[in-house]
Structure formats: structure tokens, C-alpha cells
Ligand SMILES: O=c1[nH]cnc2c1ncn2[C@H]1C[C@H](O)[C@@H](CO)O1
């Protein structure tokens with residue numbers, strides 16, 4: 015319910031000005047196109063499909079909008095290709111923080127796979143160090159608080175090593191662990207030892223699941239691996255049927271995910287590009303939000319999908335009629351689901367997010 019809001023439709027500029035929270039964003043999926051070109055030149059990376067920033071971004075976006083996760087992932091070889099020195103990684107991380115701050119993001123968890131950045135001899139620790147340095151420099155003097163998640167590639171066998179790395183850097187800006195990459199054929203239980211290691215260390219992890227593969231992947235992530243959150247999780251709708259008069263009937267897994275409030279890191283535009291959802295109009299986010307799953311809205315890959323967090327919200331406003339109350343609800347969901355300590359989450363909710371939406375949504379009427 016919107017009230018006290020300025021008259022007229024909600025614009026992307028207005029959305030940019032309210033505080034937002036981003037839980038699912040890949041560092042190597044969010045470079046500025048000009049930076050890719052400049053870093054290729056500086057680091058001697060010769061395989062770019064174009065050295066013109068505009069043509070390159072068109073090429074990357076064309077490849078990403080393929081309807082297939084595997085094809086989508088192929089575009090990352092070029093961004094990862096230019097992120098093989100500490101200097102380059104530091105710059106990408108700094109610009110990432112600057113771009114998120116300029117978009118009005120007040121809290122972000124940005125993920126990357128350290129094992130992809132060691133082609134020229136960097137150690138895993140040196141990669142993490144460079145990212146955290148860059149984040150600090152980019153967020154300095156802005157309201158943005160930015161943390162890192164370490165991702166292990168699910169088709170590789172380094173997840174335990176990456177989990178150990180995440181625990182080693184936990185007090186310096188790394189707040190969690192993740193697995194990503196081609197989902198089909200690489201189920202979460204392949205990495206059970208890594209998840210259990212994090213759990214024994216009282217850490218947190220999210221798992222990409224229910225994107226390119228369906229309910230068995232979500233079931234494994236939740237019931238075998240104990241995921242704190244699900245990356246995407248869109249295919250949970252396969253466990254929900256809606257009868258002709260609109261009543262939803264949930265299966266056991268969907269009920270469980272909703273009952274224990276497993277956060278869903280939804281990335282609407284990316285899901286259309288990888289074929290996980292047929293269109294924004296028919297994206298499961300509408301049903302899942304209506305059924306009060308713990309839905310959050312995210313960007314996934316700002317470069318490949320040509321989005322920002324503000325533009326994702328604006329798309330939901332345009333296509334699904336979301337109002338300020340929806341945007342606030344989704345933002346609070348994200349903040350509650352962050353891997354930040356409870357007292358810091360509470361402070362951000364009470365001191366930053368609620369006041370930021372106060373001109374648009376009256377607290378007692380918020381849904
Ligand atoms: O949406 C995704 N699903 C699975 N893997 C992904 C997605 N977006 C990016 N990745 C992969 C490619 C990157 O190189 C890696 C680490 O950020 O994570």
C-alpha cells in the first residue's frame with residue numbers, strides 16, 4: 015500500500031535514491047565494459063572478441079541472452095581473463111563498490127570464485143586480499159557497506175579449499191561461501207564436505223540451486239547441505255500448483271522452504287537470459303511474493319544482463335505493478351537474510367532502511 019508517495023509512476027531515479035540491499039551479485043559479472051578493454055590492454059589479454067567497449071558489451075550481452083546457463087557462463091572467460099593480477103582485481107572491486115554506492119545500495123554481498131583468478135600465479139589469498147582492498151577503497155566515503163562471499167566452482171574439486179579460505183578471511187570482510195557454475199550434473203551434495211566444514215566453523219553459505227535444474231537440486235541444497243539461502247531457487251514453483259480459482263497448493267518442499275523462511279535470491283532478468291524463467295511477465299517471483307516466501311531481488315551479473323538493482327526494481331514496478339511497499343518489503347527481506355551479524359542488520363534496518371522509505375510508505379500500513 016502506497017501513501018504519502020509523490021504522485022505519478024515510480025521512476026528508476028526515485029528507486030536509485032532509496033536504500034537497497036543486494037545479496038547476489040558476481041564480481042566478474044559486473045565490470046564496466048571500458049574497464050574490460052583497458053585491463054585487457056594493460057595485462058596483455060589478447061582474446062577479447064572486440065576492443066571497442068560498446069561492441070564488447072553488445073557481444074557479451076548477446077552471448078548471455080542465450081536461454082542456456084552453459085552458454086551464459088561462457089562469456090565469463092573474458093572478464094575472468096582480465097582479472098589475473100592484484101592490481102586489476104583491486105580496480106574491478108573498487109569500481110564495483112563505486113557503482114553499487116551510486117545506485118543507492120547500502121549493503122551488498124558480492125561474490126567471486128578465487129580459483130578462477132590464479133591463472134598467472136596469484137595465490138588464493140592474494141586474490142581475496144585484492145578484492146577486499148578494492149571494496150574498501152570504493153566504499154570509502156559512501157554509505158555502502160560491502161562484504162564478500164567466496165564461490166567455489168561446482169564442476170571443480172576445490173570447494174573444501176575455498177571453504178577453508180572463506181573461514182580464514184572471515185574477520186576481514188568475507189561473510190560467506192557459495193557454489194556456482196553449471197548446475198545440471200553437479201549437484202550440491204558433491205560439495206557436502208565443504209558445507210559441513212563451514213557449518214562446523216559456525217559460518218554461512220548460500221547455494222546456487224533451482225536455476226538450470228529443478229526440485230532435486232533445491233531439495234539437496236536445503237535438506238542435505240543445510241543452505242542458509244538459495245541462489246535463485248526459482249524452480250521451487252515446480253512444487254506449487256495453482257487451481258483455476260487462484261488457490262495455491264504447496265508440496266512438502268515448497269512448504270518447508272516457506273515455513274523456515276529460506277531466503278530466495280531471485281534475479282529476474284538473469285533468469286530470463288539463462289532460460290530459468292520464460293519472461294519477466296511469467297517469472298515465478300510474482301507468485302512467490304504473493305505467497306510470502308522470503309523473496310529478495312538481485313542483479314546476478316550487471317554487465318552480462320545490463321541491469322542495476324534499481325533497474326531490476328523498476329522492471330518489477332513496470333511489469334508486475336510493484337509499489338513502494340513491495341520495494342520496502344523486498345529490501346527488508348534482503349537485510350534480514352544478510353550474512354552480517356544480527357546487531358549490524360538491525361541497525362541498518364532501523365537507522366537506514368526504515369527511515370529511507372518513510373516518505374513513501376507509512377510504517378503501520380506496510381505489508
Ligand atoms: O547465475 C549463475 N548461475 C551459476 N553460475 C553463475 C551465475 N552467474 C555467474 N556464475 C558463475 C560464473 C562466474 O565466473 C562464477 C563466479 O562469480 O559464477
Ligand SMILES: [Zn+2]
Nearest residue numbers: 040194245314
Ligand atoms: Zn549467480
